[in-house]
Amino acid sequence: MRAISLEGKTLAVAAALAAGGAVLGVCIARQVDDGVLALLFSCALILPVTLLVIRRTMAPVSRYLQALIDGVSSLRDGDFSINLAVRRRDELGDLAAAYNSVGDILRSERQNLYQRELLLDTVIQSSPQSLVLVDDSGHVLYANTAARRRFADGRRMEGVLFETVLDACPPSLREAARAELDGLYTVEIEGSEPEILHVTRNQFRLNTREHRLYQFKSLTRELTRQELATWKKVIRVISHELNNSLAPISSLAHSGRLAVQAQRTDLLDGIFETIEERSARLRHFLENYARFAKLPQPRLERIDWSSFLPRLQRAVRFGLEGELPTEPANFDAAQIEQVLINLLKNAHESGSPADAVRLAVQQLDDGQFLIRVMDRGPGMSETVLASALLPFYSTKPEGTGLGLTLCREITEAHGGRVALANRAEGGLEVRLWLPMAHSGAV
Structure with missing residues (x-):
């Protein structure tokens, strides 16, 4: 309970000093006939006393204010451990009590936040998905246990350029992480069975800076x-x-x-x-x-894109996107034509507008050719994406489930691979990577 306010204490001290000064002045005036001289004597005596009293009175106030300044500075620096002793029963005591109450609340909130962060980190670290958070400069801000095992043999990745980490990974894993579209990718690591990964990328802004979250989910068992x-x-x-x-x-x-x-x-x-x-x-x-x-082995021959694609356009309608590579390719024209006809027919049957069915061919820096078949249909659900390349899986009532599987088999027989992904603006994109030279068969 407040005994007396700080203002009251100040007024009481001032009144006492004024009364003392008046009494001293009267006493001196009785001893000295000169009033001016008596006033000077009284002032000379009362001023030092006044200064001493004010200093002793304000010293605890100054210490309290300095303690409050130090406490607020600690709050600013994130240190909520300081409490002030409440020994005064005035406004300064109330202020110290309020400061202590704020500190208690902040300590409690920090503890709760810490517990929630600990729980979230435990969940993320226990997740079988590989999670990598990268800032706008490409440095890894966070990587969970699964990501460290997948990309860095269990070592910490924080602070390292993600591109540097990827350079040390197998080529198929590196291509899956660097690909622009979300989807399924087959990762082949020497000495182990091929693994099918579903790769997603989410971009968001945090503290005015762009961040990207990579998620790698293994679907091999499923x-x-x-x-x-x-x-x-x-x-x-x-x-x-x-x-x-x-x-x-x-x-x-x-x-x-x-x-x-x-x-x-x-x-x-x-x-x-x-x-x-x-x-x-x-x-x-x-x-x-x-x-x-009994898919036959591909009979490889040099194929000029400028003559191959117009011939394909006579079989099925599509629009070309971008410039065609000037470098000729090396594949079985009949088999790759069958693959592209199947994919383009699927694009038309997806409900996409006919003029939105597009095909693009690009020569990559590593010498591979990337063929993209794109449409503006409804795309595929996650369940269909995960199963679309499996034999005999079909969503069509009369489908045999061999179309996309045959496309994958032919492409892999050429040493390439296939990936499916939904387009950001709607529709599906099928990507075929074909090497410049044949590198194996199934």
Whole structure:
């Protein structure tokens, strides 16, 4: 409880000094007949006393104010540990109590914030996704445990240029991290199985500076499970198709035997015609799968882009984007043409406007050719993106699920690779990387 205000204390001291001065002046005036001289004597005596009293009175106030200044400076520097002793029962005591209350609140908020940051960091560090935060100068600000294991063999990456870190990574991982579009990428590391990564990049502004967050999620296990489920599905499909064709053929063969025994040769033409039709349908069904399973090795030849693409435009409509490379390519023209026709037809069937279906060819610095097929359809969901390249996976009611898989197989047989990604402004983009020289086959 406040006893007396600081203003009251000051007025009391001033009143006491004034009264003392007046009494001293009267006493001196009685001893000295000269009033002016008495006034001078009284002033000479009272001024030192006044200064001494004011100094002793203001000394605690000065110490309190200095303590408050030091405390506020500590708050400014982020040190919330200082408390002030509340020994006064005036405005300065109230101010010290208010300062202590603010310090308690800030300490509590900092502790809560620290606990939340610790929890968030624990969650991020435990995440199987590789997370890398990069500032506008390209330096790594943060990398979780999974990212350090993937890119730096467990070493810290903070403060290092991300490009420098990528230079020491396998080429396929480096290309996936440097690619401009989000999507699925196959990463091949020597001595281990190929890994399928879903790579995303998010750009945002923090403290007026641009930052980029990279996320690398491994989908190998999920895709392996999906692939196993797909193979089970195709076995069911083939079994169903075989049963649908073999059962009628068996029945018709029995009917033919009965017709021969009954000497009803007039029924044999219809029976044989139906058996032939069923056999042809079964043969066509099996040929489609055999063509996928027995993809021939590519027959490489030098291909000039300026003659290859106009020929392709006569088969399917698309617009060219950008300049064509002057350097000729080296691939199987028939197989790559089949790949591009499949992709361009998919682009038209996606619901994209016909004039928005585009194709671009670019020669990269490392000598590869990058072919991009783009549309303005609805794109693909994350689930479809993760499964689109798997055999027999299709979202079309009458689809076989072999189109995109065949495209991938042909491209990889040329030593290249395929990636799918949604476009930022809407639509899908399929990217094909083809090396200048053939580097292997499947």
